[in-house]
Amino acid sequence: MPSSKKKGFDSLFALVSWQLWKERNARVFRGAESQPAELLRRIQKEGED
Template sequence: MVIRRPVQCALGLSDRRRRHGLDARIVCYLCNAADESCDHLLFECSFTQRVWDGILAPMRLDKPSTTGCGSVLEWRRCLRELWPASVRRGGDSLFTLVTWQVWKERNARCFQGETSTVNYVVSSIRSGAGEWVRAGARALGCIIRE
């Protein structure tokens, strides 16, 4: 029998840095309204939710409420359950791409002092999706059109 421990976010966010006694900004770099944590950054943050809206609305795909979701992994599971089975595989790639771009935006704000708009991040995700499709991510190509 395999015993699985809960997956924990190992990103270098402020909550993790504080646990290790390091200096860290407490407030989220994206929304400036809540304490930064992995779960907040990747699914609870108002900036991230607007990015998801910008990606999913044109595809007519729903997203779950953040209420009642205890973690980003639980929110991802809820997201998959809302989508038709035909788009779930591409949706997994899309989830990875969106969270990667959100993380890059957070780091640009944190380390370079650069700030992008939601529309710019959405555009970057669409552009990145096109590159992934050209590189062979066919399931993603079924849900995102260039």
């Protein structure tokens, strides 16, 4: 895999993992739940910033 694609994949993996971790914490500590589509929107928005 070219290094530029690997870097992009690594960034995407970190971004998705971070958002899943934040969602998990919201569910455990605040009792808040997001729909999967909302979680995907947040991941996409974070990736654009």
